[in-house]
Amino acid sequence: MPSTSTSERTSLLPNGDRRNFSESDNTFLHRTSRLFKAEGEPSHQDSLKFFVFGSWLNILLVFVPLSIIAHNLDWDAALRFSFSFLSIVPLASLLGTATDQMSSKLGQTLAGLLNASFGNAVEIIVGIAALLQDQLVIVQNSLLGSILSNILLVLGCSFLAAGIKFQESNFQVTAAQASSSLMTLACITLIIPAAYNSVKPPVESLLANPLSADSSVIDPERWNGLLVISRGTAILLLGVYVAYLYFQLKSHSYLFQAEGDQEAEEPQMNIVAASISLFVVTVITAFCADFLVASIEEFADRYKIPKPFIGLILLPIVGNAAEHVTSIWMALKGQMELTIGICVGSSIQIAAFVVPLLVVIGWISHHELTLFFANFETITFFASVFLVNTLIQDGKSNYMEGLMLITLYLVIALAFWVS
Numbered sequence: 001m002p003s004t005s006t007s008e009r010t011s012l013l014p015n016g017d018r019r020n021f022s023e024s025d026n027t028f029l030h031r032t033s034r035l036f037k038a039e040g041e042p043s044h045q046d047s048l049k050f051f052v053f054g055s056w057l058n059i060l061l062v063f064v065p066l067s068i069i070a071h072n073l074d075w076d077a078a079l080r081f082s083f084s085f086l087s088i089v090p091l092a093s094l095l096g097t098a099t100d101q102m103s104s105k106l107g108q109t110l111a112g113l114l115n116a117s118f119g120n121a122v123e124i125i126v127g128i129a130a131l132l133q134d135q136l137v138i139v140q141n142s143l144l145g146s147i148l149s150n151i152l153l154v155l156g157c158s159f160l161a162a163g164i165k166f167q168e169s170n171f172q173v174t175a176a177q178a179s180s181s182l183m184t185l186a187c188i189t190l191i192i193p194a195a196y197n198s199v200k201p202p203v204e205s206l207l208a209n210p211l212s213a214d215s216s217v218i219d220p221e222r223w224n225g226l227l228v229i230s231r232g233t234a235i236l237l238l239g240v241y242v243a244y245l246y247f248q249l250k251s252h253s254y255l256f257q258a259e260g261d262q263e264a265e266e267p268q269m270n271i272v273a274a275s276i277s278l279f280v281v282t283v284i285t286a287f288c289a290d291f292l293v294a295s296i297e298e299f300a301d302r303y304k305i306p307k308p309f310i311g312l313i314l315l316p317i318v319g320n321a322a323e324h325v326t327s328i329w330m331a332l333k334g335q336m337e338l339t340i341g342i343c344v345g346s347s348i349q350i351a352a353f354v355v356p357l358l359v360v361i362g363w364i365s366h367h368e369l370t371l372f373f374a375n376f377e378t379i380t381f382f383a384s385v386f387l388v389n390t391l392i393q394d395g396k397s398n399y400m401e402g403l404m405l406i407t408l409y410l411v412i413a414l415a416f417w418v419s
Contacts, residue, residue, distance in 0.1 A: 051094065088292065095281055149316035158339045169336045383408070
């Protein structure tokens with residue numbers, strides 16, 4: 001049988017390509033890589049480079065290994081808390097970056113919604129970590145603090161920044177009122193358990209640890225009533241949240257669209273790289289959140305820092321760092337619809353999705369988390385939602401309104417510092 005020459009063998013390649021085998025192998029590898037990367041998307045190397053070096057906040061990633069070391073070697077509580085706290089800041093930013101890159105080909109409304117959703121991934125992770133460690137007060141305070149941080153601090157800073165650049169900023173009033181109305185509903189659902197408790201003997205001690213409280217103090221019927229109200233309300237809120245998603249993305253999506261054409265930014269990561277990055281960062285964040293929650297008790301006791309202040313003020317700063325920067329940046333570009341979507345939309349997702357979700361998770365895992373907040377927290381939440389509704393009902397914003405929101409947030413922070 002005659003031997004086959006190299007040229008004859010290469011003629012079997014597609015389109016009669018007569019390149020040598022090394023070239024055809026490279027072509028095969030190139031075509032294989034295209035299975036994992038769409039045409040025109042950045043390469044995996046470029047995606048990784050952008051993800052790691054795309055923000056100066058990533059310098060703080062050095063605290064991730066420090067947090068692990070401090071926890072395993074049982075260093076001082078201040079170091080364990082500080083390292084874990086600082087490590088979550090860049091991780092929250094990276095979660096936002098990966099989400100933003102994944103949603104870069106979607107419309108502005110869905111992009112804003114996804115950014116707000118995965119921006120709350122930190123709150124969910126921290127909440128679950130605290131819930132599984134029976135830190136029910138930390139769960140409630142961190143979630144309430146995230147809502148207050150978004151609608152007061154982040155929205156206030158955005159209004160202030162936009163007001164410095166523009167005399168007045170406009171946004172879709174109907175969409176803003178729809179969002180604020182849902183926020184009001186969530187606020188009312190948190191007031192009802194407190195109202196139910198007001199006709200019963202005081203149960204403030206139950207908030208600390210209902211399972212270990214003195215049996216002479218606990219009224220089983222009263223506590224069971226709070227559990228039934230909380231779990232039933234959680235299921236209803238989750239249903240309302242699903243309806244709100246349909247309202248925002250499908251039936252009335254036009255209300256949430258910004259006026260005028262917006263410049264679309266070129267994606268810096270491909271879908272596969274963004275998805276893998278999102279998964280990896282989520283896992284790392286879960287470990288750091290667990291270390292953070294584990295150090296709070298000792299840190300608060302040793303250094304005389306009120307736990308409500310840690311839960312309502314310090315922890316939300318970690319979770320909202322990325323949203324804070326994005327919201328202000330969008331406000332400076334005049335995209336107030338996106339700013340409202342990030343701030344108010346994120347608060348809605350915490351109140352109507354994250355809080356009910358954690359109540360259900362606690363129900364399944366036998367951790368009796370309720371929607372019952374102490375009177376002070378309830379009044380604070382109601383006052384904050386009332387002020388936000390008052391300021392956005394005209395569809396306009398200025399720097400003075402931003403200053404009002406920031407001032408209320410600082411007053412609340414001061415009150416919880418001395419609580």
